[in-house]
Amino acid sequence: MAETERFRFADLELKFSSDGRVAMIEGYGAAFGNVDDxxxxxxxxAFVATLAAIRPGRRPLMLVQHGLAPEFGATPVGVWDTLAEDRKGLFVAGRIPLDVPLSASAWKMLDVGILQGLSIGFRTVRFRPGAGAVVGHGARRHLLEISLREVSLVTQPANSLALVSAARLVGSTPAYVEKKAACDQAGARLSAALASLARDLAQREAQVRGDRALRAILGMNSDSDCRPRVPHA
Incomplete structure (x- = not known):
């Protein structure tokens, strides 16, 4: 049976590094056992098969609003490092690089609460009808297997409990620490070079002033009025 892409929401935890230029985020892309909107x-x-099929370069994307937000489009704003099914649902954890303008914009929207949760984009592989399909209330379908395509940062989760749960500062990333150390060393070398140049210029200026003073003295001594007078016998 053909199935259009659907979305799910769940709670999200945020961790932000002000000096590491990366936001570490984690939460649940989906929760088991509850009826969604x-x-x-x-x-x-439901996620076992799709998670087992993940390969390098083929991981589910981190998008904003499933690629439907005009500002972000279908450009990923981060990367999901961890996707795992546990007793609660689909746990995800990833990184948002804040030195990328588009990603930094996504973080700001998370930080102020515009983006409040997570949502998955997927294709249904197997399901069984629920009571809602017959009596008009309750679950319409029970999803048994799905193919995960992406996990998005979203504005309004379908589940009222699927909200941002925490945000805290974390340490710098190793790559940033290495880059910052290299920049600091380059800055220190430049400062030392400029200080050495200033000393050289000061020495040259002092030497020039000394040369001028010496020439003035020698020029004065060459004047006939300043030559020592020898008394006549």
């Missing part, structure tokens, strides 16, 4: 329940085990 679309009338579906994701069942435990």
């Amino acid at each position: 679309g009338g579906d329940i994701i069942e435990p085990g």
Whole structure:
């Protein structure tokens, strides 16, 4: 059965490094056992096959609003380092590089609460009908297996409990520390070079002033009025 892409929301935890230029985020892209606004329940085990199929370069993307926000489009704003199914649902953890303007903009929207949660974009592989499909209330479908495409940062989660839960500062990334150390060393070398140049210029200026004073003295001594007078016998 063909299925259009659907979305799920869950709570999100944020951790931000002011000096490391990266925001570390984690949360749940999906929760098991609850009926979402679309009338579906994701069942435990629904992510097992899709997570096992993840390969380098083929990881689910980190998008904003599923690529539908004009400012961000379909450009990823970060990377999901961890995607794992546990008893609660789909746990995800990743990084947002804040030295990238688009990613920094996404972080600002997270920080002020505009982006409040997580949502998954997926294709349904297997499901069984729920009671809602017959009696008009309750779950319409129980999703047994899905193919995960992306996990987005979103504005309004379908579940009222799926909100940003925490934000805290963390340490610098190793890459940033290395880059900062290299810049500091380059700055120190430049400062030392400028100080040495200033000393050389001061010495040359002092030498020039000394030369001028010496020439003035020698010029004065060459004047006939200043030559020593020898008494006549």
